[in-house]
Amino acid sequence: MxxxxxxxxxxxxxxxxxxxxxxxxxxxxxxxxxxxxxxxxxxxxxxxxxxxxxxxxxxxxxxxxxxxxxxxxxxxxxxxxxxxxxxxxxxxxxxxxxxxxxxxxxxxxxxxxxxxxxxxxxxxxxxxxxxxxxxxxxxxxxxxxxxxxxxxxxxxxxxxxxxxxxxxxERRERLPMRAYIHDETYQEASTSKLEELYQAREISGWQRYMSMPHLKAMCEEGSITSLAQMYTSPYKYDPDAxxxxxxxxxxxxxxxxxxxxxxxxxxxxx
Missing domain, CATH: 3.40.109.10 (NADH Oxidase)
Structure with a gap:
């Protein structure tokens, strides 16, 4: 075990x-x-x-x-x-x-x-x-x-x-540990820090979607051009839904x- x-x-x-x-x-x-x-x-x-x-x-x-x-x-x-x-x-x-x-x-x-x-x-x-x-x-x-x-x-x-x-x-990637861990109080990330934290995730996640024909077709049909857009699209976590x-x-x-x-x-x- x-x-x-x-x-x-x-x-x-x-x-x-x-x-x-x-x-x-x-x-x-x-x-x-x-x-x-x-x-x-x-x-x-x-x-x-x-x-x-x-x-x-x-x-x-x-x-x-x-x-x-x-x-x-x-x-x-x-x-x-x-x-x-x-x-x-x-x-x-x-x-x-x-x-x-x-x-x-x-x-x-x-x-x-x-x-x-x-x-x-x-x-x-x-x-x-x-x-x-x-x-x-x-x-x-x-x-x-x-x-x-x-x-x-x-x-x-x-x-x-x-x-x-x-x-x-394959093992799904996670954000760097520093994205989750806060010392003593919550530390809100600056714009540049957010860009840094999500950079690798955006690349690998988007590549994963584009490697699957049905997901790639959905993205093209919906004019979706980034991982963030996909996550709040009608195909994933639609805000209206x-x-x-x-x-x-x-x-x-x-x-x-x-x-x-x-x-x-x-x-x-x-």
């Missing part, structure tokens, strides 16, 4: 998988280690993990995740949820005051869902498996929540597809009782 350092430095996003199943004992070990070894606010463990292996159910998730082929290839799809429902039911059982059905509760639970997802990721990658995170979880948050029968104050935060890698992609998705996320939070105007306690059980 790889060390933590070896696992981190070997990380790649895998989007092609072999059909090999993941043994149940491996899944159990990874989840047990992750749950026992991941920090939790108040040790309340405000997350839930949903495993999907059934081909029919996986196909529906494939549809909800923008029909990304690797969802069908991977033998295991894991949805990580921000979940206060279990804790709130326990509070009610013991006659305690209700809590966590608010935005702060959502924020804490969303952070914990992401923490546990990274621990699970390290566990699988240390054993030689590959995976890919799916940002489409937020884009289809409400639909995924409904499909997985998530209760009040429980919402999906992120999803990974896991399996035996069937590709060896982001604004619309933001509203849908807010509605999902409201509908699941994390924001005012949502369900009252116990309303979903009447």
């Amino acid at each position: 790889k060390t933590v350092a070896e696992t981190l430095t070997a990380h790649r996003s895998i989007r092609q998988f072999k059909p090999d199943e993941i043994p149940q004992n491996v899944i159990d070990e990874v989840l047990q280690e992750a749950i026992m070894g991941t920090s939790s606010s108040g040790n309340l463990n405000s997350f839930s993990v949903i495993l999907t292996r059934d081909p029919v159910r996986k196909r529906r998730l494939y549809e909800l995740h923008s029909e990304q082929d690797f969802v069908l290839q991977a033998p295991l799809v894991i949805t990580f949820c921000a979940d206060w429902h279990r804790t709130r039911q326990w509070l009610k059982l013991r006659g305690a005051r209700d809590n966590f059905n608010n935005f702060l509760g959502y924020q804490v639970a969303a952070n914990e869902a992401m923490l546990i997802s990274q621990s699970v990721t390290l566990g699988f990658e240390a054993r030689g498996y590959g995976l890919c995170y799916m940002g489409t979880t937020l884009q289809a948050m409400q639909e995924i929540a409904d499909y997985l029968n998530l209760p009040e104050t429980c919402l999906p935060i992120t999803t990974i597809a896991v399996g035996v890698p069937d590709e060896q992609p 982001y604004a619309a998705t933001s509203l849908r996320v807010l509605e999902a939070l409201r509908g699941r009782g994390f924001l005012p105007g949502g369900l009252e306690v116990g309303q979903d059980e009447q």
